[in-house]
Amino acid sequence: MTRWDEILTLPVQNPTILEFSAADITWSMVEGWKDSMDRLALIPFSRVGDFVRGESNNKACPTRFHVEARRRRSPTMTCKPKVDGILEYILYWCSFGPDDYRKGGAVRPSRSSCGKRKTPAGRPNTKRGCVCHFIVKRLIAEPSLALVIYNHNKHVDKKGTPCHGPMDKMAVGTKAMFAPYISDELLLEVMSLLYVGIPVETIMQRHTEMVEKQGGPSNRDDLLTHRYVRRLERKMRRSVYELDDDDAVSMNKWVENNQDCVFFYEDFSDNDTFVLGIQTDWQLQQMIQYGNRSLLASDSKFGTNKLKYPVHSILVFDQQKNAIPVAWIITPNFTHGEIHRWMGALYDRVRTKDPTWQLGGFIIDDPLTDMRTIRLPGVDFLMACPSRLA
Numbered sequence: 001m002t003r004w005d006e007i008l009t010l011p012v013q014n015p016t017i018l019e020f021s022a023a024d025i026t027w028s029m030v031e032g033w034k035d036s037m038d039r040l041a042l043i044p045f046s047r048v049g050d051f052v053r054g055e056s057n058n059k060a061c062p063t064r065f066h067v068e069a070r071r072r073r074s075p076t077m078t079c080k081p082k083v084d085g086i087l088e089y090i091l092y093w094c095s096f097g098p099d100d101y102r103k104g105g106a107v108r109p110s111r112s113s114c115g116k117r118k119t120p121a122g123r124p125n126t127k128r129g130c131v132c133h134f135i136v137k138r139l140i141a142e143p144s145l146a147l148v149i150y151n152h153n154k155h156v157d158k159k160g161t162p163c164h165g166p167m168d169k170m171a172v173g174t175k176a177m178f179a180p181y182i183s184d185e186l187l188l189e190v191m192s193l194l195y196v197g198i199p200v201e202t203i204m205q206r207h208t209e210m211v212e213k214q215g216g217p218s219n220r221d222d223l224l225t226h227r228y229v230r231r232l233e234r235k236m237r238r239s240v241y242e243l244d245d246d247d248a249v250s251m252n253k254w255v256e257n258n259q260d261c262v263f264f265y266e267d268f269s270d271n272d273t274f275v276l277g278i279q280t281d282w283q284l285q286q287m288i289q290y291g292n293r294s295l296l297a298s299d300s301k302f303g304t305n306k307l308k309y310p311v312h313s314i315l316v317f318d319q320q321k322n323a324i325p326v327a328w329i330i331t332p333n334f335t336h337g338e339i340h341r342w343m344g345a346l347y348d349r350v351r352t353k354d355p356t357w358q359l360g361g362f363i364i365d366d367p368l369t370d371m372r373t374i375r376l377p378g379v380d381f382l383m384a385c386p387s388r389l390a
């Protein structure tokens with residue numbers, strides 16, 4: 001069997017957990033270049049993010065993976081159809097590499113200026129020469145699949161010695177013990193606190209108290225710094241959402257730059273206003289976890305008197321009955337039966353990640369909404385709830 005016949009007949013692996021790592025996958029050895037063997041697996045392309053997160057949250061060696069290189073075939077490019085044609089190539093590298101800013105470490109010439117700075121401007125020198133990386137290829141033959149090639153799966157440097165995490169003796173007692181960045185959960189929490197106006201000092205005081213109470217830092221999130229939170233606050237204060245004077249142009253630009261979290265977008269048209277549906281990866285995970293076979297609620301009161309266009313939040317509830325916003329819809333007139341325009345897209349997005357996901361019911365806080373427009377498989381009942389959801 002030729003290499004590509006072998007690859008295309010590999011089983012597609014789709015672990016039924018929110019995020020998964022290399023350990024949850026059976027790897028196949030397929031002959032590659034110059035008699036070397038490649039460790040390969042096929043996963044759905046829609047689950048690449050879950051795999052990247054799973055690999056980052058490695059218990060033995062917490063890290064992050066960043067996109068070191070990416071190439072996309074432009075849709076206009078014509079080419080001869082080949083079995084190994086690639087739509088997209090993404091190289092993910094452990095964020096502790098590939099450069100090495102440790103004493104005596106090698107840095108690629110193009111990046112050497114970063115290491116020479118006298119005062120590393122706000123960015124810790126996290127690069128420690130880690131060689132751990134994997135490649136994701138999206139094939140023209142099977143665009144719904146991702147071919148993952150993982151030949152360097154150990155967090156070691158060029159000499160083969162552990163270079164970060166608990167196995168690295170030099171990292172003990174330093175930040176390199178932990179993941180290089182704080183988690184998305186903590187980032188979101190800090191951003192929300194800042195957004196509602198909690199001062200940086202209060203956030204830090206609360207955080208320090210919490211870390212002291214647990215007996216010192218035990219993961220990267222515990223090392224949150226005053227400087228980092230202050231920077232977030234400044235960034236938020238200075239951020240400009242109006243990218244252009246014309247709202248339509250402004251929104252198009254925003255959508256272009258944030259494609260990963262836009263699940264639905266319809267531009268202004270002659271008869272209709274725009275609808276923009278936003279859902280981050282973290283929100284999608286919460287929706288899968290807490291929304292399955294339970295209630296989803298629409299809260300249309302957020303920002304109605306403060307923002308130019310109101311934001312409608314779709315909420316799920318955790319075990320403690322806390323509401324978690326799992327998607328946002330921005331449209332000028334939500335009340336005029338717009339739900340059918342985006343609900344299917346949101347449903348499909350969740351079902352791509354978890355085909356067993358079912359919606360138990362949908363609570364609408366706006367009785368004017370045309371409920372006939374919501375018809376989805378698995379929706380047992382709908383409720384109109386005129387009072388604000390707490």
Ligand SMILES: [Zn+2]
Pocket residue numbers: 063094095096097130131132154155156164
């Ligand atoms: Zn690494």
